[in-house]
Amino acid sequence: MKKVFFLSASMLLVLLTYSACKKEVSYEIDPNSLYSRLGGIDAISAVTDQFLANVAADNAINARFAATVANPARLELLRNNLIDQLCEAAGGPCKYKGKNMRDAHKGMNITQAEFNALVADLVAALDKFKVPQKEKSELLGILGPMQSDIVGQ
Numbered sequence: 001m002k003k004v005f006f007l008s009a010s011m012l013l014v015l016l017t018y019s020a021c022k023k024e025v026s027y028e029i030d031p032n033s034l035y036s037r038l039g040g041i042d043a044i045s046a047v048t049d050q051f052l053a054n055v056a057a058d059n060a061i062n063a064r065f066a067a068t069v070a071n072p073a074r075l076e077l078l079r080n081n082l083i084d085q086l087c088e089a090a091g092g093p094c095k096y097k098g099k100n101m102r103d104a105h106k107g108m109n110i111t112q113a114e115f116n117a118l119v120a121d122l123v124a125a126l127d128k129f130k131v132p133q134k135e136k137s138e139l140l141g142i143l144g145p146m147q148s149d150i151v152g153q
């Protein structure tokens, strides 16, 4: 009898903790944030996958990613880093755990034309998912300032 009480009491605690967490998470996400307006983590993941597919098909820059594409674990890491980066930058509940942009691109000598090509691949992915102009501009406005840490490093 004691055991049954203990079991149901701990189940209730788990249930309460779970609903408290869920409540906390749903209140923490600002519905007006760029993250929410983009459609949350599922939309950001879908855009990232399309973006990576566009980059892989883009002869202007795909050689840069040949070693990454050839290694599934490395590609998965890049994908996850990009999702976290976009999600966090848009005000979402993610934490980017990768290198800063200067260190990530150090020694690559990326040109302005290559940077522009990659941004065009991202815009094409956003367009494919019909992301409105306002949200597209806001996202590009966040990524734009990263240019000086990426080009010519």
Ligand code: HEM
Pocket (backbone or CB within 6 Å): 061, 064, 065, 067, 068, 074, 075, 078, 081, 082, 085, 097, 098, 099, 100, 104, 105, 110, 114, 115, 116, 118, 143, 144, 146, 147, 150
């Ligand atoms: C706004 C523009 C860009 C953003 C936001 C961005 C973002 C990132 C991120 C998050 C990583 C992973 C860092 C890590 O491993 O810790 C990365 C790596 C990398 N980026 Fe960029 N990047 C940009 C532009 C470019 C451009 C223009 C090129 C070349 C054309 C490029 C080539 C690479 C390569 C080759 C890697 C290494 C991938 C690997 O580790 O396998 N990036 N970038």
